[in-house]
Amino acid sequence: MDLAxxxxxxxxxxxxxxxxxxxxxxxxxxxxxxxxxxxxxxxKTTTIEIxxxxxxxxxxxxxxxxRDWAHDADAIRQRIGIxxxxxYLSERLTVAEILAMxxxxxxxxxxxxxxxxxxxxxxxxxxxxxRLSGGQKQRVAVACALVGDPELLFLDEPTTGLDPQSRRxxxxxxxxxxxxxxxxxLTTHYMDEAExxxxxxxxxxxxxxxxLGRPRDLIAEHVGGIVLNLTTDQxxxxxxxxxxxxxxRTRVDGxxxxxxxxxxxxxxxxxxxxxxxxGIVLQEMQTHQPTLEDVFVTLTGRHLRD
Amino acid sequence: MALxxxxxxxxxxxxxxxxxxxxxxxxxSFGFPILLTxxxxxxxxxxxxxxxxxxxxAGSGAESVAKALANDKQLTVLTVDHREAAxxxxxxxxxxxxxxxxxxxxxxxxxxxxARLAKLLVDNxxxxxxxxRDVAAIANQTVDEPGARYVDFLVPGLIGMNLMQxxxxxxxxxxxxxxxxxxxxxxxxTPMRKSDFLLSFLIMRLVxxxxxxxxxxxxxxxxxxxxxxxxxxxxxxxxxxxxxxxVGLGLLVASRAKTTQAASGLMNLVQxxxxxxxxxxxxxxxxxxxxQPVLRLLPLTALNDGLRAVQNEGADLLGVLPQLAVLGGIGxxxxxLAVRIFRWD
Ligand SMILES: Nc1ncnc2c1ncn2[C@@H]1O[C@H](COP(=O)(O)OP(=O)(O)OP(=O)(O)O)[C@@H](O)[C@H]1O
Ligand SMILES: [Mg+2]
Numbered sequence: 001m002d003l004a005x006x007x008x009x010x011x012x013x014x015x016x017x018x019x020x021x022x023x024x025x026x027x028x029x030x031x032x033x034x035x036x037x038x039x040x041x042x043x044k045t046t047t048i049e050i051x052x053x054x055x056x057x058x059x060x061x062x063x064x065x066x067r068d069w070a071h072d073a074d075a076i077r078q079r080i081g082i083x084x085x086x087x088y089l090s091e092r093l094t095v096a097e098i099l100a101m102x103x104x105x106x107x108x109x110x111x112x113x114x115x116x117x118x119x120x121x122x123x124x125x126x127x128x129x130x131r132l133s134g135g136q137k138q139r140v141a142v143a144c145a146l147v148g149d150p151e152l153l154f155l156d157e158p159t160t161g162l163d164p165q166s167r168r169x170x171x172x173x174x175x176x177x178x179x180x181x182x183x184x185x186l187t188t189h190y191m192d193e194a195e196x197x198x199x200x201x202x203x204x205x206x207x208x209x210x211x212l213g214r215p216r217d218l219i220a221e222h223v224g225g226i227v228l229n230l231t232t233d234q235x236x237x238x239x240x241x242x243x244x245x246x247x248x249r250t251r252v253d254g255x256x257x258x259x260x261x262x263x264x265x266x267x268x269x270x271x272x273x274x275x276x277x278x279g280i281v282l283q284e285m286q287t288h289q290p291t292l293e294d295v296f297v298t299l300t301g302r303h304l305r306d
Numbered sequence: 307m308a309l310x311x312x313x314x315x316x317x318x319x320x321x322x323x324x325x326x327x328x329x330x331x332x333x334x335s336f337g338f339p340i341l342l343t344x345x346x347x348x349x350x351x352x353x354x355x356x357x358x359x360x361x362x363x364a365g366s367g368a369e370s371v372a373k374a375l376a377n378d379k380q381l382t383v384l385t386v387d388h389r390e391a392a393x394x395x396x397x398x399x400x401x402x403x404x405x406x407x408x409x410x411x412x413x414x415x416x417x418x419x420x421a422r423l424a425k426l427l428v429d430n431x432x433x434x435x436x437x438x439r440d441v442a443a444i445a446n447q448t449v450d451e452p453g454a455r456y457v458d459f460l461v462p463g464l465i466g467m468n469l470m471q472x473x474x475x476x477x478x479x480x481x482x483x484x485x486x487x488x489x490x491x492x493x494x495x496t497p498m499r500k501s502d503f504l505l506s507f508l509i510m511r512l513v514x515x516x517x518x519x520x521x522x523x524x525x526x527x528x529x530x531x532x533x534x535x536x537x538x539x540x541x542x543x544x545x546x547x548x549x550x551x552x553v554g555l556g557l558l559v560a561s562r563a564k565t566t567q568a569a570s571g572l573m574n575l576v577q578x579x580x581x582x583x584x585x586x587x588x589x590x591x592x593x594x595x596x597x598q599p600v601l602r603l604l605p606l607t608a609l610n611d612g613l614r615a616v617q618n619e620g621a622d623l624l625g626v627l628p629q630l631a632v633l634g635g636i637g638x639x640x641x642x643l644a645v646r647i648f649r650w651d
Contacts, residue, residue, distance in 0.1 A: 052495055077497040088487040092327040101316040105496040
């Protein structure tokens, strides 16, 4: 299968000396929806903007749709659609005017009203951009990315700031796009979004890919089981947690304790026994299916979002 | 491709719409120059020459002298005592004082032009009151020709100033704002041709001219009977060349600035010398001789000179060639430079 995005040994150093990207490799298949996940400052935006031709890399090889930015910039631009992390468009233009302008830049483009309907902005087509809500502006940005009928879509945190309903609508837009055999590269802070939309994700930290694969596989490989989060009246000794039946990946953080268990039915009685023996009172307990967040915590000991 | 589907059309319309939908901008573009024309045109309209104040020293005969002088409308006559007259003369409050005598004596300082004028008028008035007959009949005609009044001088200056201001702000500020809000960056991520984008600003300015010239000239014509004596083609040509020069300067100022504050500072720095030294409100002939060749190279000076030459001196295209050359040269050089160093993000 051919690669929509092919990146090797990518480096970017921002002046004076911020190594935002340090040796990142990425191979995104055509027709795939690929997610970049990582904490603030991990280098996601820098990476995606290099791929969009907006930032020049300090080192590394980048191919987008089989082409090179150095030689084929115009051809690449004709075939990609992008949203920036923060989008401002001309305040005093209407939504339809903005889209018609963007549309005019592309050889083959979609009808403005069709795109507006797709992002549910039809009623706002004649409103000035600065009269829209934050979420509506974000959807205009997505519409601008779609209007050129791209083969490859770059979305930098497309759903940040959207209400749950708009988020789901946008998920549908992305799913539709993918269903037509096209490629998406997106960044997000929402784990449910990544798990639901992305065929594969790369977890990025300090400018490097630290884990790569299908969300399910990553979770199974790095976390597995069921995650328990405990709040206790005093810190638990880590040995007590390790002694819990089927427990793995134990971690104590003050009066918070975390562990992953294979078998919840066996683990809970054993946990209560351990705590009872130590005279510790359990104040709260949560269980959840592990997410990519847990994968990140397992890999780095930090949370994706603080 | 149909014109209305072309990127250049859409970019230009975007510029025009953003501009027309900003009421403040509209005021500064049109309302302000019109108000200024009216205010200054009224304030400096040609008035009858001011009367000259002369004094008559109290004493016998003062009354008949004062009466004789009062016949001349160009004289304001005050009767005061001898000491007060001396004080007012010293203080320059009056041009001359008459001591009714005998002998009738006129005191004045002949180095002051006003005093010399007063002397002539006073001599004339007194001689006439004592029976002198005019020996020659001289017909009198006052000159108040359109083209020679202050308002005729002012209107081209205001048009020039407005072209500078709205050109530099309309282009420079708009671009820097687009850059600081990262809209430029969004635009160049599309296949848009950069030349189309920059060209749309030039076209926008020409459309602006199309509206501004009739509005300002129409107002001046209606209220003050200001007329273009020379060729209209030449007038428009100078204005277009001026618009080009200021689009270039605006682009140059905006080519690298990252914040609107930085751009505003730069813009003021560039405009200030021209506000003062380009003869908007008064002729640059008031500046020292040596400064004038330099002042004439300022784009606003060339623009004002060119507009005035056509409007007031009846110049044609050939007559404003030097100004067209200066403006065109500045326009081309600044545009080329701006495009070379332009920063898109
Ligand atoms: N234009 C720039 N100049 C200098 N440093 C920059 C620039 N852009 C980004 N950086 C730095 O590069 C690092 C990576 O930033 P980047 O925006 O790529 O992170 P991110 O993963 O997108 O974060 P977030 O989740 O907050 O959007 C940060 O330390 C940031 O300060
Ligand atoms: Mg980012």
